[in-house]
Amino acid sequence: MANTILVLAEQLRGEVTDITFEMLGAGRKLAEASGSSLCAVLLGAEAAPLAAKLGAADKVLVADDAPWDLAPADAVAGALEAVMQQTQAGLVLLGCTNVAAGIGSMLAVKTGLPLVNFCRAAKAEGGGVVCTSQLFGGKIYSDVKLADGKGVVCIYPGAFPVDAGKRDQAPPIEKVDLPVAAPKVTFKQYLEPETGDVDITKQNVLVGVGRGIQTQDNVELAEELAQVLGGAVCASRPVIDQGWLPLSRQVGKSGMTVKPRVYFALGISGAPEHWEGMQNSQCIIAVNTDAKAPIFDGAHYGVVGDVLELLPALTEKVKAKKG
Ligand SMILES: Cc1cc2nc3c(=O)[nH]c(=O)nc-3n(C[C@H](O)[C@H](O)[C@H](O)COP(=O)(O)OP(=O)(O)OC[C@H]3O[C@@H](n4cnc5c(N)ncnc54)[C@H](O)[C@@H]3O)c2cc1C
Structure with missing residues (x-):
């Protein structure tokens, strides 16, 4: 050793x-x-x-x-x-x-x-x-x-x-004085995430939406839940590719690695490239119409159901609970 x-x-x-x-x-x-x-x-x-x-x-x-x-x-x-x-x-x-x-x-x-x-x-x-x-x-x-x-x-x-x-x-x-060899590449610019956007790696609660959210307008339903829970919305790659959310909200292999206390995977199938970025979340709650979706293999809680029905109902429940 x-x-x-x-x-x-x-x-x-x-x-x-x-x-x-x-x-x-x-x-x-x-x-x-x-x-x-x-x-x-x-x-x-x-x-x-x-x-x-x-x-x-x-x-x-x-x-x-x-x-x-x-x-x-x-x-x-x-x-x-x-x-x-x-x-x-x-x-x-x-x-x-x-x-x-x-x-x-x-x-x-x-x-x-x-x-x-x-x-x-x-x-x-x-x-x-x-x-x-x-x-x-x-x-x-x-x-x-x-x-x-x-x-x-x-x-x-x-x-x-x-x-x-x-x-x-x-x-x-x-x-210590360390030898500085002439580098073959030089650092040019540090690019910040888009201004005004949240840092999803620092959130305790993330409401993740996937292709199952279906339209850009429906992302608003996830925003409402995130707001009442004091968290932020993030997404799988297809949602980002559509331009429905900025790249800084992408979770996965070519996006961010997150580890919130609670991660909602809503209409997300659970492809390995997405799983890689959120698997260390303390509690994963998945909602999917397909009972065989791979996300259920790793989620702590799962609901087989339509996210478009569940989201407004869940937001109302949380609001009611909070008084
Ligand atoms: C090199 C490489 C890098 C990649 N990097 C990333 C990455 O960083 N992040 C990432 O996410 N992906 C990444 N991908 C893409 C990845 O392979 C998957 O294609 C992607 O994660 C799938 O996203 P999704 O789960 O939203 O969509 P889908 O796989 O299409 O799943 C949609 C899910 O929604 C469910 N659904 C449909 N309607 C409803 C409804 N009304 N209510 C509830 N559920 C519903 C469906 O049953 C399905 O399970 C990468 C791929 C490659 C090759």
Whole structure:
């Protein structure tokens, strides 16, 4: 097993993102099971004050010079390779996120270590690490054994508990100068979601609509339910493709990954590409006219019925309950 486990911490506009705490929680568990130490690497201009929030790590290495702000994948992979040599690290955890996209494969090539993508679970076993990797949009789960516990593992967002990576203690922090190789690509622009729109990844209640909602006008029925529940409306891809809702509301493989407390799947069949984006919701309530729709295989509660009848009735019930 590796002596040191590295976690590449992610931050965006002054906030440590949830995936960082998921990785720290997963890394902490592996480190304790194997007697390794856990080291976080934090990159980005003015990122240093965030290091104090990474208390689940035994140590945080910080590089907060300007070039590390949203640095391209090849530059970060080069820096991580240098950190691995300095710290004798053999296992690196990265986020399976847009921020870290491409870093894992480049680091694996540079170091000759195996790469495990879409990791949803990891445990120390017999001196190595067994990772469960999600393949084909969630149709297959595959256990991969890193026999000596060494490798580059990309952690699937939402698969590990966030709280497990949070500690009320400041870790030792060390500023480091890392080599900045001339990048082959440069960061040009950060695109915000459409202004005025809600961030569906931050909602407690999501009312998801699919092709079964049938018309753009009917989306209003879902808006009404979302409003009385204090949530927001999101959708499957066909609804977005029709232009009935903006792209920032799409859930799934080519949209957002969400994990609200309650997710309504209304007129959504439950295709793997949609399921992939909402499977970690705490409670999934599906409504579909087809009793054999795949969404019922994973939903916690299911109603076989017409969403156009159920939506106004449910909204009225919630209103009445709230007085
Ligand atoms: C590379 C790739 C990426 C993709 N990315 C995404 C993605 O990010 N997000 C995504 O959602 N999809 C994505 N897809 C598309 C995905 O494969 C499915 O086609 C899509 O999720 C289906 O959406 P749906 O469930 O709304 O429609 P359908 O599969 O057509 O299902 C509609 C459902 O509504 C039910 N229904 C009809 N009328 C009613 C009614 N009155 N009341 C109740 N139920 C009713 C039907 O029984 C049916 O189950 C992707 C596909 C590919 C190939």
